[in-house]
Amino acid sequence: MNQNSKKKLTEVFASIKTEADKRFKEIKGDDDQNILIGMATCGLASGAIEVKAAFEEAIAERKINAHIMPVGCLGHCYAEPLVLIEKPGFPPILYHNVTPGKARLLVKAFLEEGDPVFEHILGSMEENDIIPSVMEFQRFNQEKRIVMANSGLIDPEDIYHYIAKGGYSALVKALTLEPEKIINEIQESGLRGRGGAGFLTGKKWQLTRDVNEKDKFVICNADEGDPGAYMDRTLLESNPHQIIEGMAINAYAIGAEKAITYIRAEYPLAVKVTKKAIEQAKEIGLLGKGILGTDFNLDIVIFQGSGAFVCGEETALIQSIQGERGMPQPRPPYPSQRGLFGKPTIINNVKTFGSIPPILKKGAQWFRGVGTEKSPGTAIFSVVGNIVHAGLVEIPMGISLRSLIFDICGGIPEQKKFKAVQIGGPSGGCLPEHFLDTPIDFDSLTLAGAMMGSGGIVVMDEDTCMVDVARYFLDFTQKESCGKCTFCRIGTKHLLDILERIITGKGKEGDIELLERLSIDIKEGSLCGLGKTAPNPVLTTIRYFRDEYEAHIREKRCPAMMCRALTAYYIDLDRCARGCDACVGSCPTEAIFTTRDRKKGIDQTLCVKCGECMTSCPVEYDAVIKVSPPELAPKIERPEEG
Amino acid sequence: MNDTAEDEEDAMLKDITSMLTYFEKHRGNLIPILQSIQEKHQYLSPLALQMVARHLKVSSCDVYGVATFYNQFRFHPPGEHQIKACLGTACHVRGGDIILENFERKLDIKAGETTPDREFSIDRVACVGCCALAPVAIVDDTVYGHMAPSKVEGLILGFEIEKEREKRKKQSNESK
Ligand SMILES: Cc1cc2nc3c(=O)[nH]c(=O)nc-3n(C[C@H](O)[C@H](O)[C@H](O)COP(=O)(O)O)c2cc1C
Numbered sequence: 001m002n003q004n005s006k007k008k009l010t011e012v013f014a015s016i017k018t019e020a021d022k023r024f025k026e027i028k029g030d031d032d033q034n035i036l037i038g039m040a041t042c043g044l045a046s047g048a049i050e051v052k053a054a055f056e057e058a059i060a061e062r063k064i065n066a067h068i069m070p071v072g073c074l075g076h077c078y079a080e081p082l083v084l085i086e087k088p089g090f091p092p093i094l095y096h097n098v099t100p101g102k103a104r105l106l107v108k109a110f111l112e113e114g115d116p117v118f119e120h121i122l123g124s125m126e127e128n129d130i131i132p133s134v135m136e137f138q139r140f141n142q143e144k145r146i147v148m149a150n151s152g153l154i155d156p157e158d159i160y161h162y163i164a165k166g167g168y169s170a171l172v173k174a175l176t177l178e179p180e181k182i183i184n185e186i187q188e189s190g191l192r193g194r195g196g197a198g199f200l201t202g203k204k205w206q207l208t209r210d211v212n213e214k215d216k217f218v219i220c221n222a223d224e225g226d227p228g229a230y231m232d233r234t235l236l237e238s239n240p241h242q243i244i245e246g247m248a249i250n251a252y253a254i255g256a257e258k259a260i261t262y263i264r265a266e267y268p269l270a271v272k273v274t275k276k277a278i279e280q281a282k283e284i285g286l287l288g289k290g291i292l293g294t295d296f297n298l299d300i301v302i303f304q305g306s307g308a309f310v311c312g313e314e315t316a317l318i319q320s321i322q323g324e325r326g327m328p329q330p331r332p333p334y335p336s337q338r339g340l341f342g343k344p345t346i347i348n349n350v351k352t353f354g355s356i357p358p359i360l361k362k363g364a365q366w367f368r369g370v371g372t373e374k375s376p377g378t379a380i381f382s383v384v385g386n387i388v389h390a391g392l393v394e395i396p397m398g399i400s401l402r403s404l405i406f407d408i409c410g411g412i413p414e415q416k417k418f419k420a421v422q423i424g425g426p427s428g429g430c431l432p433e434h435f436l437d438t439p440i441d442f443d444s445l446t447l448a449g450a451m452m453g454s455g456g457i458v459v460m461d462e463d464t465c466m467v468d469v470a471r472y473f474l475d476f477t478q479k480e481s482c483g484k485c486t487f488c489r490i491g492t493k494h495l496l497d498i499l500e501r502i503i504t505g506k507g508k509e510g511d512i513e514l515l516e517r518l519s520i521d522i523k524e525g526s527l528c529g530l531g532k533t534a535p536n537p538v539l540t541t542i543r544y545f546r547d548e549y550e551a552h553i554r555e556k557r558c559p560a561m562m563c564r565a566l567t568a569y570y571i572d573l574d575r576c577a578r579g580c581d582a583c584v585g586s587c588p589t590e591a592i593f594t595t596r597d598r599k600k601g602i603d604q605t606l607c608v609k610c611g612e613c614m615t616s617c618p619v620e621y622d623a624v625i626k627v628s629p630p631e632l633a634p635k636i637e638r639p640e641e642g
Numbered sequence: 643m644n645d646t647a648e649d650e651e652d653a654m655l656k657d658i659t660s661m662l663t664y665f666e667k668h669r670g671n672l673i674p675i676l677q678s679i680q681e682k683h684q685y686l687s688p689l690a691l692q693m694v695a696r697h698l699k700v701s702s703c704d705v706y707g708v709a710t711f712y713n714q715f716r717f718h719p720p721g722e723h724q725i726k727a728c729l730g731t732a733c734h735v736r737g738g739d740i741i742l743e744n745f746e747r748k749l750d751i752k753a754g755e756t757t758p759d760r761e762f763s764i765d766r767v768a769c770v771g772c773c774a775l776a777p778v779a780i781v782d783d784t785v786y787g788h789m790a791p792s793k794v795e796g797l798i799l800g801f802e803i804e805k806e807r808e809k810r811k812k813q814s815n816e817s818k
Pocket residue numbers: 192193194195196197198199201221222223224225226309310311312313314315347348349350352454528529530
């Protein structure tokens with residue numbers, strides 16, 4: 001790029017930036033009061049809409065001057081609805097589990113009278129003398145936010161917020177560079193694809209750059225089919241522009257003018273926010289024809305994925321955009337050389353694109369300084385299951401599983417014992433306690449038998465049955481198998497049948513060995529990653545929890561007391577309180593009857609083992625008891641009517 | 643009764659004809675077309691699929707093959723209230739299947755079905771992105787976290803009461 005056009009480019013962007021700063025200042029000036037409300041899916045589900053309405057009413061009623069700003073997700077889903085209040089003279093303060101009542105209280109006590117109401121505070125976002133800072137929590141302290149840096153702090157539906165925070169300056173920088181130079185920078189950063197396999201992003205871009213074709217495509221993979229992961233969705237809902245910026249840099253670097261964001265249709269909010277973001281970027285000349293006065297053109301469109309897990313696989317994804325059934329295709333040719341409509345196509349994950357702008361802004365060396373040598377940068381996980389502080393975390397690669405689960409996410413609730421952690425969704429594996437010191441990076445996890453996969457982490461406590469977990473994932477992959485390969489289509493069905501037999505107490509000697517043999521055959525006989533990894537949950541649970549399989553098969557007993565065919569509930573008559581009816585109303589099937597001496601019994605033929613009676617039995621009696629095998633439950637006859 | 647159902651179908655097909663004119667006739671538009679028909683009319687009827695096939699000049703079994711491949715598409719009209727029970731990993735670990743079963747038992751239909759009076763339908767979904775609130779159910783776009791069997795009864799009772807109230811209101815309006 002010559003000096004003249006460089007000058008023009010910087011000028012055009014400078015005027016956009018000035019506008020953004022001006023608008024941002026209007027709401028976030030030094031003496032403005034702001035109320036930031038987390039309104040991504042998790043916030044909405046916890047009642048953020050009602051909270052926002054309560055704030056609006058209260059400030060109108062009390063004639064208080066404050067801006068209400070809907071923002072994305074901070075990642076602390078366990079504490080939603082989260083509200084951040086900025087008031088001059090105070091550090092920004094984060095409030096958790098805010099209800100409409102608390103909202104009204106905060107307006108009156110804090111905004112009007114200056115009392116920050118300590119008991120509702122999670123922490124302040126800056127170090128200060130008055131209020132304990134969130135940095136005192138391990139969670140905030142150990143996290144390193146690169147991709148999620150602005151998530152939850154800006155309005156995702158206002159492009160100027162992102163620009164005011166420094167957004168799109170990486171694109172401007174990119175446009176002044178030779179494409180080769182950008183690709184070199186990405187190669188040097190060592191960034192590996194965050195979609196699962198961990199392929200070197202720079203290398204992939206170079207391959208596509210090298211193909212001599214006029215039409216090329218860039219696709220952002222936001223299909224996110226793992227049934228226990230939601231970070232890609234949250235990123236798009238919280239800060240879509242960082243992803244769009246990454247895609248634009250990619251398109252410029254490889255010479256593409258068309259890009260597609262492939263978002264699953266089950267994510268309506270992410271679709272809506274991204275659509276709006278693309279429109280806004282187009283309006284101010286950051287997308288479309290002649291971007292920022294240069295001769296670079298780029299159109300981004302949204303394609304909604306129709307809810308087939310296998311469509312997250314790149315070749316299947318391409319098939320579905322072309323209007324076909326989403327069946328994976330043999331590789332090579334790789335999409336990077338022959339992809340969508342036969343043209344070279346880059347497919348990267350949402351988080352991969354999100355990492356691009358920071359790398360370009362701060363340099364490859366800076367990025368290499370985060371994480372480990374072979375896996376530089378950060379990893380974003382959704383940590384869910386039996387965990388105190390469930391939510392999204394972004395941590396430098398290399399942190400141990402133990403510190404992620406126990407320090408950052410607060411460990412297991414209700415003083416239960418940790419049993420296993422499932423990483424990588426249906427393609428991943430379950431790791432037991434002695435793997436807790438494994439560092440989180442692509443290679444160490446693969447070595448342990450799990451994999452980075454999509455980034456879903458499910459923590460399981462002692463009450464989780466490992467055979468059932470394996471069955472759960474097999475049930476999922478068996479349904480999602482596209483049916484192309486015989487081993488995947490029929491093999492997974494057989495695996496599932498055997499597992500079902502085991503959890504219902506019909507397992508036979510030799511079943512474990514059969515599962516193992518079949519698993520290996522399926523891995524070898526499948527074309528795509530779905531079949532190649534589908535047996536992982538079975539193999540890892542057998543490897544690390546073989547005794548549980550054996551208990552199910554030999555003793556017809558579920559050690560975790562989770563498999564319903566192998567457990568029973570009964571009421572201990574010595575503890576049951578005469579005349580107490582707490583459990584009766586809780587039973588959805590009317591299985592609980594009153595005995596002759598006005599205590600309670602459970603009719604085993606009607607009981608569906610939902611556990612409601614156990615929850616409802618007052619703690620002082622604690623009379624409902626769960627046993628496995630079911631024969632251990634004493635027989636209590638229902639008295640004859642009348 | 644039958645007449646109105648036929649009228650409804652007629653109106654729907656007419657509407658689809660006009661929707662189709664907005665889509666260029668190329669194969670890549672197949673899924674977006676099916677999505678917009680379903681978004682507007684809740685399901686894909688056999689005649690609708692045939693119309694799409696004719697528009698794109700592909701065989702109807704081709705269209706049917708694609709439509710049935712994807713979980714998103716339904717081929718029967720859903721109920722007035724759509725219940726989705728999350729069976730994602732986090733919800734499963736926290737007893738999501740028990741919640742689903744309670745809905746099924748209460749309404750006497752299975753996942754994927756609609757009650758005969760077309761009031762309710764139940765579907766299973768995989769992770770709706772609020773795992774921190776597991777187990778989760780979605781009823782008509784409202785997400786309910788920390789579900790329990792007793793909450794299932796409450797929810798359905800709530801709808802029934804609402805319906806009863808509306809019926810009464812209508813009756814009293816008519817008698818006026
Ligand atoms: C069964 C299956 C499902 C997949 N699902 C996803 C997905 O949901 N999101 C994703 O980004 N990659 C997914 N992938 C990986 C993609 O095929 C591809 O490797 C990835 O999008 C490349 O992006 P990256 O280089 O940024 O990782 C899946 C792969 C397989 C085999």
